[in-house]
Amino acid sequence: MPRAIGQVDESKTEAILDAAAELTALNGAKVSMEAIAKRAGVSKQTLYNRFPSRLEIARALAARRSDMLTQPLRSGGDVEAVLTAFAAGLLEKIVRENVAVAFRSVALMSAEVPELADAVYQAGPGEGLRRLSAWLAEQDRAGALNVPDPDAAAEMFAGMTLGHSHLRAILGVNHPSFDIAARARDTARRFLRAFAV
Known part of the structure; x- marks a missing residue:
């Protein structure tokens, strides 16, 4: 079922948080936003739309x-x-x-x-x-x-x-x-x- 306009895809938010948790556990809190986006399989724009900063x-x-x-x-x-x-x-x-x-x-x-x-x-x-x-x-x-x-x-x-x-x-x-x-x-x-x- 397609999302309504403006509706946030929560699976992407969870993928971002999962990726951030994994990378932080491996590398500490200085992990880059780019690395998080890549690991989560989302664009940097999607990442910044949900989380403007580390x-x-x-x-x-x-x-x-x-x-x-x-x-x-x-x-x-x-x-x-x-x-x-x-x-x-x-x-x-x-x-x-x-x-x-x-x-x-x-x-x-x-x-x-x-x-x-x-x-x-x-x-x-x-x-x-x-x-x-x-x-x-x-x-x-x-x-x-x-x-x-x-x-x-x-x-x-x-x-x-x-x-x-x-x-x-x-x-x-x-x-x-x-x-x-x-x-x-x-x-x-x-x-x-x-x-x-």
């Missing part, structure tokens, strides 16, 4: 990752299952996959291009923390948890989950292997004991 691509990638990582918070499952799934997603996507290469590149560029680091943080990890905080506040209101400061608790949970594994991944330092499911479950249970009603 900053906008970085923001969109971070937002897409945040949406995916926070999906368990929208699942409606029991508290332990939701926190376990959230923790497992963080560990899988941030520690095990090549996301650390992109974060490392952004960190190295942050002095030169602070707006890039801020955009990535706000759309990605910052938004993930805001969503987790909002979810924890809902659990507090529902009586499932006792969370007097949801913002601090959200940061605590993320820190408990990622620990030094995240830092090792960003620095490119080898770290001991671990069972993601077991660590996620253990983190969720310990967190729930701290905030039990």
Whole structure:
């Protein structure tokens, strides 16, 4: 079925973001717009129509990752299952996959291009923390948890989950292997004991 005039072909947008994610994981945040367009199989004009700059691509990638990582918070499952799934997603996507290469590149560029680091943080990890905080506040209101400061608790949970594994991944330092499911479950249970009603 042909698109209506002015209708955006979302498959091209996804192809651009997929290409940008792959190239950034391989080469860091300085990947060129031309390379992204070529990898995505779109013209440079199509790329610039959707994303006027690398900053906008970085923001969109971070937002897409945040949406995916926070999906368990929208699942409606029991508290332990939701926190376990959230923790497992963080560990899988941030520690095990090549996301650390992109974060490392952004960190190295942050002095030169602070707006890039801020955009990535706000759309990605910052938004993930805001969503987790909002979810924890809902659990507090529902009586499932006792969370007097949801913002601090959200940061605590993320820190408990990622620990030094995240830092090792960003620095490119080898770290001991671990069972993601077991660590996620253990983190969720310990967190729930701290905030039990």
